[in-house]
Amino acid sequence: MSGNPSPAALRAAVRSQAHTGNTSGLAPGYVQCNIVILPCDWAYDFLRFCQLNPRPCPLIGMSEPGDPHLPALGDLDIRTDVPAYRVFEDGRPVDEVHSVEALWRDDLVTFALGCSFSFEEALLAGGLEVRNMSQKCNVPMYRSSVTCAAAGPFRSQMVVSMRPFSAADAIRAIQICTRFPSVHGAPIHLGDPQLIGIADLQTPDYGDAVSVHPTEIPLFWACGVTPQLALETAQPPFAITHSPGCMLVTDVRNSALAVL
Amino acid sequence: MSGNPSPAALRAAVRSQAHTGNTSGLAPGYVQCNIVILPCDWAYDFLRFCQLNPRPCPLIGMSEPGDPHLPALGDLDIRTDVPAYRVFEDGRPVDEVHSVEALWRDDLVTFALGCSFSFEEALLAGGLEVRNMSQKCNVPMYRSSVTCAAAGPFRSQMVVSMRPFSAADAIRAIQICTRFPSVHGAPIHLGDPQLIGIADLQTPDYGDAVSVHPTEIPLFWACGVTPQLALETAQPPFAITHSPGCMLVTDVRNSALAVL
Numbered sequence: 395m396s397g398n399p400s401p402a403a404l405r406a407a408v409r410s411q412a413h414t415g416n417t418s419g420l421a422p423g424y425v426q427c428n429i430v431i432l433p434c435d436w437a438y439d440f441l442r443f444c445q446l447n448p449r450p451c452p453l454i455g456m457s458e459p460g461d462p463h464l465p466a467l468g469d470l471d472i473r474t475d476v477p478a479y480r481v482f483e484d485g486r487p488v489d490e491v492h493s494v495e496a497l498w499r500d501d502l503v504t505f506a507l508g509c510s511f512s513f514e515e516a517l518l519a520g521g522l523e524v525r526n527m528s529q530k531c532n533v534p535m536y537r538s539s540v541t542c543a544a545a546g547p548f549r550s551q552m553v554v555s556m557r558p559f560s561a562a563d564a565i566r567a568i569q570i571c572t573r574f575p576s577v578h579g580a581p582i583h584l585g586d587p588q589l590i591g592i593a594d595l596q597t598p599d600y601g602d603a604v605s606v607h608p609t610e611i612p613l614f615w616a617c618g619v620t621p622q623l624a625l626e627t628a629q630p631p632f633a634i635t636h637s638p639g640c641m642l643v644t645d646v647r648n649s650a651l652a653v654l
Numbered sequence: 655m656s657g658n659p660s661p662a663a664l665r666a667a668v669r670s671q672a673h674t675g676n677t678s679g680l681a682p683g684y685v686q687c688n689i690v691i692l693p694c695d696w697a698y699d700f701l702r703f704c705q706l707n708p709r710p711c712p713l714i715g716m717s718e719p720g721d722p723h724l725p726a727l728g729d730l731d732i733r734t735d736v737p738a739y740r741v742f743e744d745g746r747p748v749d750e751v752h753s754v755e756a757l758w759r760d761d762l763v764t765f766a767l768g769c770s771f772s773f774e775e776a777l778l779a780g781g782l783e784v785r786n787m788s789q790k791c792n793v794p795m796y797r798s799s800v801t802c803a804a805a806g807p808f809r810s811q812m813v814v815s816m817r818p819f820s821a822a823d824a825i826r827a828i829q830i831c832t833r834f835p836s837v838h839g840a841p842i843h844l845g846d847p848q849l850i851g852i853a854d855l856q857t858p859d860y861g862d863a864v865s866v867h868p869t870e871i872p873l874f875w876a877c878g879v880t881p882q883l884a885l886e887t888a889q890p891p892f893a894i895t896h897s898p899g900c901m902l903v904t905d906v907r908n909s910a911l912a913v914l
Contacts, residue, residue, distance in 0.1 A: 561843045568828045583821045585871050611845050
């Protein structure tokens with residue numbers, strides 16, 4: 395998919411499986427979401443996990459049990475409108491598919507969580523360089539030593555993403571991201587990676603390493619991969635998530651998420 | 655002067671010279687100002703210097719030529735209501751006095767500039783530790799390598815103040831101070847002091863050194879001492895400032911300066 399499709403046009407292409415890949419940079423200006431789908435008897439604990447850990451798990455939308463629609467986020471069907479899904483059994487990924495129609499159950503609850511694409515767009519609009527974008531790679535992500543608050547079986551270290559900036563741009567990045575608490579908000583750490591248990595910036599646990607110049611300061615944001623780690627720990631018998639980078643594209647404007 | 659006097663009561667004590675010293679911590683909740691008084695034929699260039707350099711020189715009030723009152727800031731007389739003044743001739747300090755009534759001229763223009771006391775109060779209210787306050791000393795200040803924009807004869811390196819914080823508190827401090835652009839606003843730098851020409855944090859050019867713990871990050875704010883440096887360079891034949899730490903206490907609430 396190329397050009398600047400509308401969210402609805404992009405979802406139509408996804409639904410027909412004309413587009414089955416990464417959504418980064420597509421439908422610019424619109425919120426893309428991390429997706430977690432769970433049986434409703436697991437939903438309360440996961441909802442509580444999101445409530446306790448809003449930085450890694452900023453909840454933007456949630457469905458009724460069995461209802462594949464999230465009308466607040468657009469005219470969409472969660473069974474077909476994510477380009478690629480991961481299917482989990484007992485906390486382990488067992489399949490990657492482009493539709494979950496065949497797997498749908500009337501007890502499934504969908505959670506849509508904010509994603510860093512929104513704040514990266516705001517950083518770019520603010521004239522800042524986002525290293526993973528200029529290097530055309532995935533953002534580097536790390537399992538930090540920061541422990542999320544547990545909710546029932548859901549427990550996890552916080553996964554963080556890292557973007558390096560000059561000092562002046564770091565200050566500006568903090569200001570810009572503060573306006574967007576529902577897409578991870580301000581960084582949770584800056585400076586020495588070891589203070590949050592990261593031994594080496596050049597060996598991320600997920601994504602790709604990016605260059606960090608000697609005068610730059612690494613900024614660390616709470617990351618939407620965290621709930622996938624919590625899923626692995628909680629081991630629900632059945633769950634579905636989006637595949638990393640293949641997000642649900644919504645009709646909500648990024649600008650609508652700004653708290654001021 | 656002890657207790658929590660109102661701004662008017664404090665100014666009355668200053669006017670009678672019952673209080674002739676530091677105003678730090680007095681009249682909590684109210685804006686205190688850096689003062690620069692210049693002949694009106696120097697006022698245009700200094701006003702332009704403030705306009706070009708709002709971070710070190712945030713202009714909060716300004717008088718008409720010869721008028722010792724600043725009604726927007728309170729019922730005050732600038733000739734008597736500052737605890738201690740410095741008198742400058744040709745850019746050099748020549749005297750320190752507790753009243754400038756005998757020196758007043760009908761061509762003098764008063765500039766009142768925002769001061770870090772306001773944002774320090776906001777940081778404390780936010781639960782942060784302000785090191786120079788907990789160590790009961792003056793904040794350390796440094797002549798940085800950052801060059802202010804020049805306006806006629808007024809030119810200066812930027813003087814910066816430094817306060818150390820943990821990474822999480824540094825991020826919060828940036829958020830808090832961003833709300834207060836008229837009292838220096840967000841830091842202008844964080845991290846490596848050498849990047850802004852500071853060789854050693856423990857030997858400040860003004861004020862006192864404070865301890866910086868190994869895991870802390872120094873944050874640097876534009877400082878109201880900068881205009882005094884610009885005065886030294888510009889060498890107006892006559893000028894008056896407050897003496898450091900002995901500020902004009904106004905009736906404006908700190909909270910009224912918050913932009914949101």
